[in-house]
Amino acid sequence: MSEKQPQASTTPTFAELGVAAEIVDALASRGITHTFAIQELTLPIALSGHDLIGQARTGMGKTLGFGVPLLDRVFDDADIEELDGTPRALVVVPTRELAVQVGEDLTQAARHLPITVATIYGGRPYEAQKELLKSGVDVVVGTPGRLLDLHSQKALHLDHVAILVLDEADEMLDLGFLPDIEKLLEALHGNPHQTMLFSATMPGPIVTLARTFLTKPVHIRAEGAEESFTHEQIKKVTFQAHKMDKGAVLAKALQAEGRGKTIIFTRTKRTAAEVSHDLAQRGFTVGAVHGDLDQKARECSLQAFRDGEVDILVATDVAARGIDIDDVTHVFNYQVPDDPMTFIHRIGRTGRAGHSGTAVTLVGYDELPKWQIINDEFDLGLPTPPQWFSTSPELAEALAIPEDVSETVGPATKVIGAPRSRSQRDGGRGSARDCARRSGSRTRTRTTRSRSSRSRRR
Structure with a gap:
């Protein structure tokens, strides 16, 4: 069950409230x-x-x-x-x-x-x-x-x-x-x-x-x-990132100390597919959830994420509402959402049930107006985020990224849930067929x- 015990036991029990x-x-x-x-x-x-x-x-x-x-x-x-x-x-x-x-x-x-x-x-x-x-x-x-x-x-x-x-x-x-x-x-x-x-x-x-x-x-x-909607248990790190550098930024940020299960949100299903593929090529274990995948593949990806088979889930906003996975330590907004409420639901995937979490927002230079609307709506006090690159020491300091990390972590993997090309049909854990076997x-x-x-x- 997704619901967890409150950290403090000062509230009444379900039995005390007369529940069956x-x-x-x-x-x-x-x-x-x-x-x-x-x-x-x-x-x-x-x-x-x-x-x-x-x-x-x-x-x-x-x-x-x-x-x-x-x-x-x-x-x-x-x-x-x-x-x-x-x-x-x-x-x-x-x-x-x-x-x-x-x-x-x-x-x-x-x-x-x-x-x-x-x-x-x-x-x-x-x-x-x-x-x-x-x-x-x-x-x-x-x-x-x-x-x-x-x-x-x-x-x-x-x-x-x-x-x-x-x-x-x-x-x-x-x-x-x-x-x-x-x-x-x-x-x-x-x-x-x-x-x-x-x-x-x-x-x-x-x-x-x-x-x-x-x-x-x-x-x-x-x-x-x-x-505040954006409660204090979530550490928020927001900066402007050039779209050509976002992949490198993400690769390094995913090697931050203490990083556990992570959800990366994109605005479009095409970007979700591209980001998940790029991370898999860099050696990360990744699942994908977006509109170009059939339902069995989406369920397979989510289950693999829950089970810890993959520790990164790349998703469109289909996963921002109500996907209750309690041990998510980091959420990345790879693209700024179109409206403030979506921002709240995205970052709410971490810091759940009293736990702490980190929400990182990569603001593209062309996305600054969208970010400013979010900033104004929730009084975040950061109308113009700083410009950081994958090599910026500020990025490493803000996210506790070790020195000299590489932009790859190992040999290429397959994306859980991603459709395969014909040349991949004889193997590969990312296939829809494999997902179908996993899905009950x-x-x-x-x-x-x-x-x-x-x-x-x-």
């Missing part, structure tokens, strides 16, 4: 007993069935903030119809990768409950997902497009959904996703339901829009309004316990 014993036991088996601040604040409200907007910094426990009360209520709440194989809860997320992550977290939390969790997203065959839904599911996690497709084909029935969650709600209610969200709301046919919105960032216009379809929602922020089905977990065991509160 089966869920408490499942969390405890993962070393999770005490709540994060967002969980402490939202659980009493969510368990009572009220609508809410939950806001907390990235990596501070939002998934269990909605996941625990959702499972608890679906399992044993008199206001929710008895389970009959049609969904009682729907969690909508913006990306396939986040769907997989949230689905796994809910499945692990529900391991002692007779509840079926299904994860539905694009890039997978329709028929398998239709069969899964036909066999009966209680909680569905999915992306809007595939959910609507299956609903239009009458494979996904939403008439009895009693709990609706929008994860990364600020993105879900932006113009790109809003029409799909409106269609999903229509698909509930006015059925009374609890709605929960969770995100790290909730701009005012998004909150105003959200209130149009929530009923007397409580807006909860786990931090005070004065606290994570779409469903059905518990076998009898539903009669309902007297389970501590």
